[in-house]
Amino acid sequence: MALTTYVEAIKQGIWEEMESDERVFVLGEDVGIYGGAFKVTAGMLEKFGELRVIDTPISESAIVGAAIGAALMGMRPVAEMQFADFISCAFDQITNFAAKCRYRWGAGVPIVVRGPSGGGVHGGPFHSQNPEMYFVHTPGLKVVCPSTAYDAKGLIKAAIRDPDPVIYFEHKFLYRRIKEELPTEDYIVPIGKAAIRRKGTDISVITYGAMVYTALDAAKELEKEGIELEVLDLRSLLPFDKEAVLDSVKRTNKVILLHEDTEIGGFAGELAAVISEEAFEYLDGPIRRITAPNTPVPYSPPLEEFFLPKVADVMRVARELNAY
Amino acid sequence: MALTTYVEAIKQGIWEEMESDERVFVLGEDVGIYGGAFKVTAGMLEKFGELRVIDTPISESAIVGAAIGAALMGMRPVAEMQFADFISCAFDQITNFAAKCRYRWGAGVPIVVRGPSGGGVHGGPFHSQNPEMYFVHTPGLKVVCPSTAYDAKGLIKAAIRDPDPVIYFEHKFLYRRIKEELPTEDYIVPIGKAAIRRKGTDISVITYGAMVYTALDAAKELEKEGIELEVLDLRSLLPFDKEAVLDSVKRTNKVILLHEDTEIGGFAGELAAVISEEAFEYLDGPIRRITAPNTPVPYSPPLEEFFLPKVADVMRVARELNAY
Amino acid sequence: MKTLNPNVVVRETAQPAVLPPEKTLLDMLYYMQMTRELEFRIERKLYRQGKIVGGVYVGRGQEAIAVGSCIDTLAADVVCPSHRDMGAFLIRGMSVRTILAQYMARKTGATRGRDGNMHMGDMKHNLIAFVSMLGDNVPVAAGIGMSFKMRHEDRVVLCFFGDGATSRGDWHEGINMAAVMKVPVVYICNNNQYAYSTPLERQMAVENVADRAEAYGLPGEIVDGNNVIDVWGAATRAINRARSGQGPTLIECKTFRMTGHSAHDDAGYVPSALFQYWEERDPIARHEKFLIERGLITREGADEVKAGVNREIDAAIQIAENDPFPEPEDCLKDVYYEG
Amino acid sequence: MKTLNPNVVVRETAQPAVLPPEKTLLDMLYYMQMTRELEFRIERKLYRQGKIVGGVYVGRGQEAIAVGSCIDTLAADVVCPSHRDMGAFLIRGMSVRTILAQYMARKTGATRGRDGNMHMGDMKHNLIAFVSMLGDNVPVAAGIGMSFKMRHEDRVVLCFFGDGATSRGDWHEGINMAAVMKVPVVYICNNNQYAYSTPLERQMAVENVADRAEAYGLPGEIVDGNNVIDVWGAATRAINRARSGQGPTLIECKTFRMTGHSAHDDAGYVPSALFQYWEERDPIARHEKFLIERGLITREGADEVKAGVNREIDAAIQIAENDPFPEPEDCLKDVYYEG
Ligand SMILES: Cc1ncc(C[n+]2csc(CCOP(=O)(O)OP(=O)(O)O)c2C)c(N)n1
Ligand SMILES: Cc1ncc(C[n+]2csc(CCOP(=O)(O)OP(=O)(O)O)c2C)c(N)n1
Ligand SMILES: [Mg+2]
Numbered sequence A, B: 001m002a003l004t005t006y007v008e009a010i011k012q013g014i015w016e017e018m019e020s021d022e023r024v025f026v027l028g029e030d031v032g033i034y035g036g037a038f039k040v041t042a043g044m045l046e047k048f049g050e051l052r053v054i055d056t057p058i059s060e061s062a063i064v065g066a067a068i069g070a071a072l073m074g075m076r077p078v079a080e081m082q083f084a085d086f087i088s089c090a091f092d093q094i095t096n097f098a099a100k101c102r103y104r105w106g107a108g109v110p111i112v113v114r115g116p117s118g119g120g121v122h123g124g125p126f127h128s129q130n131p132e133m134y135f136v137h138t139p140g141l142k143v144v145c146p147s148t149a150y151d152a153k154g155l156i157k158a159a160i161r162d163p164d165p166v167i168y169f170e171h172k173f174l175y176r177r178i179k180e181e182l183p184t185e186d187y188i189v190p191i192g193k194a195a196i197r198r199k200g201t202d203i204s205v206i207t208y209g210a211m212v213y214t215a216l217d218a219a220k221e222l223e224k225e226g227i228e229l230e231v232l233d234l235r236s237l238l239p240f241d242k243e244a245v246l247d248s249v250k251r252t253n254k255v256i257l258l259h260e261d262t263e264i265g266g267f268a269g270e271l272a273a274v275i276s277e278e279a280f281e282y283l284d285g286p287i288r289r290i291t292a293p294n295t296p297v298p299y300s301p302p303l304e305e306f307f308l309p310k311v312a313d314v315m316r317v318a319r320e321l322n323a324y
Numbered sequence C, D: 001m002k003t004l005n006p007n008v009v010v011r012e013t014a015q016p017a018v019l020p021p022e023k024t025l026l027d028m029l030y031y032m033q034m035t036r037e038l039e040f041r042i043e044r045k046l047y048r049q050g051k052i053v054g055g056v057y058v059g060r061g062q063e064a065i066a067v068g069s070c071i072d073t074l075a076a077d078v079v080c081p082s083h084r085d086m087g088a089f090l091i092r093g094m095s096v097r098t099i100l101a102q103y104m105a106r107k108t109g110a111t112r113g114r115d116g117n118m119h120m121g122d123m124k125h126n127l128i129a130f131v132s133m134l135g136d137n138v139p140v141a142a143g144i145g146m147s148f149k150m151r152h153e154d155r156v157v158l159c160f161f162g163d164g165a166t167s168r169g170d171w172h173e174g175i176n177m178a179a180v181m182k183v184p185v186v187y188i189c190n191n192n193q194y195a196y197s198t199p200l201e202r203q204m205a206v207e208n209v210a211d212r213a214e215a216y217g218l219p220g221e222i223v224d225g226n227n228v229i230d231v232w233g234a235a236t237r238a239i240n241r242a243r244s245g246q247g248p249t250l251i252e253c254k255t256f257r258m259t260g261h262s263a264h265d266d267a268g269y270v271p272s273a274l275f276q277y278w279e280e281r282d283p284i285a286r287h288e289k290f291l292i293e294r295g296l297i298t299r300e301g302a303d304e305v306k307a308g309v310n311r312e313i314d315a316a317i318q319i320a321e322n323d324p325f326p327e328p329e330d331c332l333k334d335v336y337y338e339g
């Protein structure tokens, strides 16, 4: 069977939803003729026509605003941010309009806002950001960060079908580096469910996105030293799978929180609070965070390499925790 | 001696800096003729003239953008957001332009962006927000949240003199409810330094903004029960006074993290991570969070009352922790 | 006609060739009167009695704009009001009691107490709730129009905003997108010449909001916003354009805010001559005069409209005041779909 | 003159009454040639050799715009370039080596490796670094102008952007604010008729970017962006207006992007006839021809300019390639002021 890349999986997911539900449409910059900067929407214009594959002006706020308007009328818009970094320009529409409609007046806003996030491709400070926390901190939104092709497809489909606004961050480093065989039948990955990527007894590494692979690589190395990491891939950040987190921590009693996003105010903080409140008695060591440092994402390869959490970081911290 | 309100203290701080440093100017909506929606800039137009007290169009993004431009030319702009909620409209300029200039090309952006945040005045979902975490999570910014008139003045002066961009959230509930005698001589409150508002031995309540008073009120009640809360007012969130936090926790061994902002991704998470990593061995009980629930800020008094963390919440959790 | 504000020219518009039917002309009076009296109660009575908390904004003097433009919308059309468009809610069918309950933060209000004053929405009436961030509804309206175009539906959307809101980036992005996509939107500006305390000339370096229309390639039209029939005429033309696939229009209604910005603003910064000038052009008095002159109503009949409206409001206040507040725990509900 | 794109009219501009001095005319050739050759090396050599990583954007065919408008700026003036304005950096005094080191992510680059390609800034040269978010520099330029006005300084700021950037809300807010405040800014649009793959008619429903100027109450001027002397003329007029306190101007330079959007885009979506049409209007060839016809340079002299430029670049590449990368731990420095 053919292997499907992560980027192709996203495309398949949107494509299938557009085929099965005529309310679904895509809009964004260069999504039509060009098929998207990363080709996520390639071929859609030809297949679905210009009413459902809409090239817009460079107006992130209006892209999201228009998606909201269409969603209020019963459509299922999928809005692309050419890079996730540019979601900053749509921040107000997302956090104030989309996130609060249902609460205020019962009007659902089933939009998906998606875009490539993350570093590792030398994109520099404005093409490498991980903006998930700005939205995780906004009640009314959902936020997902798939790490596998299977999840990328299953979560985009779940996001499109979701009655609430979903922010979907795809990791551009994984686009063509990750591939797997996908089911031929229709499936979704439910929003809010984590997946254990590796069972382990000694330390839980709780992570998401591209860092799942960093954790798995470290686990493989540490296995040789007799340290067994459990790797929990959150997949969704809002809501997140608290049960799976607590369950893992209660079994391993030690925890590393790993993400590519910067440290202060990052998702690791939220996890630390939940764990130290609800699994306090199970902890046999300090909760350790491994994150990017508190800086913009630098461009030059040695700087970016320094910035990104690495396998060696996980190994070092795991050894320390193991010895604790 | 006359007592100075919190709102008057902010005004005094800006006024004095404008008198002593001609680089300082204010801009924003209705800050001139009207003196600001909450009168923070009242009288400034008459005193300093329209080149330094600038009524702008309703353009939050351009207000901040223009402040950045002027700051790059050596000015010290103080930009007002009429309500802190509207900072959402300037999110991109703040997080991408202002926050990253120094890192990228060594250009300091000494702007202050200030505005009234917080609930308790029935402002509803768009006039009550606590948007601090969006900026705390952005390296390159500083974020302060004064709770006293003394701090309000000392921190606005420190913010104006700071070489980096400072986001200054004043709590509108405190504007006219809090007053105290202020020093007649010039002073600042250094950014990044917490203050112990009440010494205590049993539990540390770490908080900021209007919640400082909630904590103090609870402490007064609990004293009667023999529970001694220590109340630590962070004053600054970015950078925050890690030393003071750890020192307090190491003395009391129990901790409540209290804020008016919503829970998920709130500042309590950051604190929990730091404490559970760096003071793990000192903890004699779970770290407890008391925050607003994960909803927009509702308008109707019973809903808003439910939304805001209360003295009773602190008392309940403190009793539980004390009994732990 | 020159207003006192040297920056504002209200072009003399010809009386529309076709007048609305009699019933519409009389309905206009009713809705304007209802708007005026309802807002009077809200701002000058209930708010001052402490029965409404938080901020209160009314559209005194601007009643003709929402009424004239919404009166002929069809049930399937959509309206995105702004914060001075009470008439839109009334015409679209929101009850006076629901509105009052909203202002008094009751469970029976349009947002069940979650939001305040003019932030009302109801999909049943195709009314989109305003968010405070001015101009945010402009791209949203474009998206609503896009959905009509995609589905080949014969519907239009009306979107309201003030002169001040036109300075927001979202206003620009939204109008531009609507123009590029040629969607069926009618954008309606209440140019009351102030944004809070800020007069027009500190907001823009052009004389008219409608001067901006050309920059987007859409037709702009300026009307006397204090003449409900002129507003109706412009709206009708724009709605027809939209329905026939010719895309969006920007209508600028020249008017004046006959109050402070909100209930706690005494508008001390507004020259009193301006109030006087515009008082003489009061849209309700003018429409009454028109109806009387045409023999469509008598002076007494007009007074009875006002009296009737007040009886309706009295009754609604009684109900709304006895309506329950939401349960505190309701705070936690409906952040997400609950099935 | 009509271009092949039916939406674009390049108005035939009269040769400016006053020409720049000879030295300026020759400098123009040098800087355009340097821009062209330097970007050629960057896009077609260093990038393809893997010596530049990440994205690369060049301004091939648009060299006259930055060069014509910046050539007469004074040291105290400020320039906010966008992503296709290499000439601005060169004219303002940034060395070829610093630029190459920037592209090759070296410590000696304009951002010491923190940022890539055109995101260069240097307060020494009054060059403000671009951020990717298109249009963000427009309000920033307004603020720079405000500071000049506040301090009564005789300085102007030039701010560059593409046609696509004009759809951003920040563009609107910034231009409007500059117009209202009457600050000394010259806004310069490179209208290369595409934003990435999106042609002008899908970005705006007007023919010209400059049509938008009226909506803000500022003068707009359209020039042939492939004629460096025309650009110079328009810039000179606008700079003079700004210096004399008459406020901002919007200059639209009609041009064409003679490459893909970035080094990894083959521009397959651009009709090849358009490339051909604009190739014939190449700004460097045209300027060479002009200089030769006026007897200001010979063919050989012009070739020698190009050869000289290439020698400069060769030398700079050698240095830059041997420049060090930043130390990894540098990542942590300078997020805040470090004294
Ligand atoms: C983005 C944003 N900034 C500021 C405000 C605060 N504010 C509320 S109404 C108003 C003035 C609005 O003026 P205009 O658009 O002319 O409407 P009007 O009130 O005159 O009808 C302001 C500044 C807001 N609601 N939203
Ligand atoms: C806010 C924002 N959205 C999207 C992008 C991605 N992007 C980079 S350049 C570009 C096209 C720009 O078009 P234009 O402004 O015409 O400039 P040109 O590249 O044609 O010179 C796009 C969409 C961006 N940089 N910023
Ligand atoms: Mg107004």
Ligand SMILES: [Mg+2]
Binding pocket: D162, D163, D164, D190, D191, D192, D193, D194, D195, D196
């Ligand atoms: Mg372009």
